[in-house]
Amino acid sequence: MILLFKILFQGFKTDKEFQFLFVFIILLLIGANIFYTTIEGWSIIDALYFSVMTMATIGYGDLTPTTDVSKIFTIIYAFISIGTFVAFTAKYVQIMLMNHQSRQKLFSKNQP
Structure with a gap:
């Protein structure tokens, strides 16, 4: 967990x-x-849960939009958020690998 926050900070x-x-x-x-709590009447936790599950393409199906406006919003949200999540995850992994490589180089320099 500490490594997660360290890489996020870096x-x-x-x-x-x-x-x-x-x-x-x-x-x-x-x-x-804001949208799901207002339009669907979901709690903040339910709205956050649904938003993250949609963004991460998990989609358990336990919460579903009920109005046409919510369904249209979710379609647009999915296209935008999934791409952003993938790009963010790729960038995070890239930083993590660069961090690992720099530690490996430092370690190998200190070896006799």
Whole structure:
């Protein structure tokens, strides 16, 4: 868990694209939360849960939009959020691998 936050902090500190993707994901989640709590009447936790499950393409199906407006919003949200989530995850893995490679180089320099 500490490594997760360390990489998030490092990415946020050093990479503009990572910063943009992170902030955009947060904005997507906030916007979806506001929409689903207002239009569907879901609790904040249910709205967040559905938003994250949709973004991560898990989609258990235990919550589903009931109005036409919600269904249209979810279609648009899915296209935007899934792409953003994939890009963010790829960037996170890239930073993690660069971090690992730099530690490996440092370790190999210190070996006799």
